[in-house]
Structures are given as C-alpha cells and as structure tokens.
Amino acid sequence: MRALTVLGRVHAEAVTLRARRRGRSGPAGGQAGLLELVVRERVVEAEDVVSLRLTAPAGGRLPGWQPGAHLLVVLPSGRQRHYSLCGDPTDRYTYRIAIRRLAAGGGGSVEIHDALPVGTTLRTAGPRNAFPFAAEPAVLFLAGGIGITPILPMVRQAARLGLDWRLIHLGRTRASLPFGDELAELGTRGGRFTVRADDEEGPPDCAELLRHAPAGGTVYCCGPAPMLAGVRAALDPSPARGLHFERFAPAPVVDGRAFGLRLRRSGLDLAVPADRPALDVLRDARPDTAYSCRQGFCGVCRVKVLAGEVEHRDLRLTADERAAGAMLVCVSRAAEGTRLELDL
Numbered sequence: 408m409r410a411l412t413v414l415g416r417v418h419a420e421a422v423t424l425r426a427r428r429r430g431r432s433g434p435a436g437g438q439a440g441l442l443e444l445v446v447r448e449r450v451v452e453a454e455d456v457v458s459l460r461l462t463a464p465a466g467g468r469l470p471g472w473q474p475g476a477h478l479l480v481v482l483p484s485g486r487q488r489h490y491s492l493c494g495d496p497t498d499r500y501t502y503r504i505a506i507r508r509l510a511a512g513g514g515g516s517v518e519i520h521d522a523l524p525v526g527t528t529l530r531t532a533g534p535r536n537a538f539p540f541a542a543e544p545a546v547l548f549l550a551g552g553i554g555i556t557p558i559l560p561m562v563r564q565a566a567r568l569g570l571d572w573r574l575i576h577l578g579r580t581r582a583s584l585p586f587g588d589e590l591a592e593l594g595t596r597g598g599r600f601t602v603r604a605d606d607e608e609g610p611p612d613c614a615e616l617l618r619h620a621p622a623g624g625t626v627y628c629c630g631p632a633p634m635l636a637g638v639r640a641a642l643d644p645s646p647a648r649g650l651h652f653e654r655f656a657p658a659p660v661v662d663g664r665a666f667g668l669r670l671r672r673s674g675l676d677l678a679v680p681a682d683r684p685a686l687d688v689l690r691d692a693r694p695d696t697a698y699s700c701r702q703g704f705c706g707v708c709r710v711k712v713l714a715g716e717v718e719h720r721d722l723r724l725t726a727d728e729r730a731a732g733a734m735l736v737c738v739s740r741a742a743e744g745t746r747l748e749l750d751l
C-alpha cells in the first residue's frame with residue numbers, strides 16, 4: 408500500500424489534534440471576543456440555499472482569513488452554528504456564508520432561511536481555520552452539495568496561483584448546487600469545473616471520481632459522511648497522493664455501547680442506544696439542549712456529571728475539567744449498562 412496522507416476534518420471543524428488544541432482556548436466554546444456583524448444582503452444561490460453577506464456595523468475591516476476557515480454564528484434564538492466562509496479572502500470588509508435549509512435539522516438553518524432578515528445583527532466568533540488549503544501544485548476538489556462552501560475559496564486561490572486543479576461538484580440536481588456561475592467562470596479554461604448531478608448520471612462512484620485526480624496530486628473533499636467514506640475507501644488505488652477532508656455532519660457513533668442518563672433536576676431517566684449520541688437522546692427529551700459542532704470540539708454541549716464514569720471521546724476538555732465533572736454529550740459516552748447522572 409502506498410503511503411497516503413489522510414487528514415480528516417469535520418464541518419467546519421477539524422479533527423486534527425492541532426485544531427482541537429487550538430479549540431481549547433478559542434472563542435468557539437465561549438462568549439469572549441464575540442464580534443457583532445450585520446446581515447447586509449441575502450442571496451438565493453440555489454434551491455434551499457441562501458447566502459448572507461455580513462459586515463461590521465460601521466463597515467470597518469474584519470479579521471483576515473484563509474480558504475477553509477469558518478465562522479461561529481450565534482443566531483437570535485441563541486443557537487450556535489459554524490459556517491464556512493465562502494467569499495473572497497482578499498475582501499477585508501465582507502464575510503459571506505451560505506446555508507442549506509434543512510427542515511429536519513436542528514433549527515438553525517430554518518431560522519436563517521425564515522427569520523433572519525437583512526439588517527439583523529449577529530454575534531460571531533472567528534474566523535478559525537481547521538481545513539487549511541496548502542496550495543499543492545496539483546489538486547482535485549470534490550464538493551458534495553453545500554460542501555462547496557469551504558472549497559470555493561480554495562478554488563479561487565488555486566486559479567489565482569495558476570495551480571493544476573479540477574473541481575467536481577456533486578449533488579442531487581444541478582438546481583440544488585450553489586455558486587455554479589462563479590465556479591464556471593473560474594474553471595472556464597481547460598474544463599476544470601464539472602457538475603455531477605445524481606438525476607442525470609445516477610449515484611456517484613468514488614473510484615471513478617478519484618480517477619480525475621492528477622497523478623501525485625492532493626484531494627480536498629467536503630461533503631456528507633457517505634461520500635467521504637467512499638472517497639477514503641477508494642483513495643489507495645487512485646492517482647492521488649493525499650486527501651484532506653471536512654465533513655458537515657457528525658461521524659456515526661463507533662464502538663458505542665448502550666448506557667443510561669439520569670437527569671437529576673428533572674428526574675428523567677433516558678436510555679442511550681449503542682448507535683446514538685447522548686446529545687440526540689437529550690434533545691429528544693429537552694429540545695432546547697444547546698449544541699453546535701456535534702463533534703466534540705466547540706464545547707457548547709458541555710454538561711456537568713454528578714455521578715458515573717464518563718468515557719470521554721473529545722479532545723477539548725482538559726484533565727482538570729474532566730475531573731470536575733465536565734462532559735461533552737455530543738461525542739462522549741459511558742460503559743455498557745452504566746448510568747451517568749447529569750446536573751440537568
């Protein structure tokens with residue numbers, strides 16, 4: 408087997424140790440250093456996809472960022488969500504984010520689509536970058552649907568630098584894929600930009616996708632978990648040398664065991680099945696349970712454990728925080744058949 412570089416990142420958040428260490432003291436987990444931004448423009452970019460242009464209230468310069476960076480946005484409801492910056496990093500006065508409306512999601516995208524008019528002031532933190540683009544000489548970009556958001560600034564930079572790049576944007580239909588005009592403009596020369604719609608060509612074959620990688624090149628991939636799994640599985644026999652990826656949904660529970668939760672203050676007993684995160688079970692019982700990344704790095708879902716032994720699966724909490732009873736319920740669990748008592 409050839410040695411391949413596989414660096415995985417989760418939307419818009421990395422699972423690399425480096426990024427997680429940064430996250431310990433970063434603003435994503437707390438309220439310090441929040442920056443107020445105003446929604447200046449809303450643009451419908453595709454079916455169920457809207458982009459927002461955000462500026463400082465007085466129009467001043469914003470913190471700089473690089474392709475792959477994301478912004479923590481605190482919505483008026485208090486929900487916190489991370490969105491990749493998909494504008495132009497050389498524009499120091501405007502951030503752009505894009506959001507697909509997910510009716511069955513956690514409510515953040517619906518709030519943005521349905522109740523966030525131009526003029527709304529949002530609290531934000533960042534930008535932070537856990538999916539950096541190394542500008543290798545030869546690159547294949549694979550974007551699944553709204554996964555184009557971190558990829559678009561990378562494509563823009565690749566074009567600017569004259570790199571050997573290709574982009575395949577995948578989705579159910581062409582109408583569901585945002586930024587087609589911008590990407591077509593960037594990829595006009597040499598047919599670098601390809602759209603692959605399921606309703607035209609059927610479900611994608613990841614091995615076939617990777618055959619478009621330049622020999623010895625690097626793949627940057629952002630999309631749903633099945634797509635990432637397929638790309639990872641097909642990487643070894645492909646012409647590519649390395650893979651960087653970012654997923655925008657939590658990875659499935661691995662090696663989970665069923666355990667219980669007791670919510671001391673409300674007196675509820677909840678059963679956490681082996682294949683579900685404790686956060687999801689908590690949200691079934693308490694829909695207002697706070698969360699953001701769902702991947703164990705932002706700290707928003709932190710709870711206090713009063714009794715029981717936690718199987719910590721995050722890399723954010725320090726040993727002292729764990730010893731004091733902190734638990735991130737989006738990823739951490741407990742041993743089979745045991746019960747955690749929470750201060751809820």
Ligand code: FES
Binds near residue numbers: 701703706735737738
């Ligand atoms: S939701 Fe971010 S750490 Fe749990």
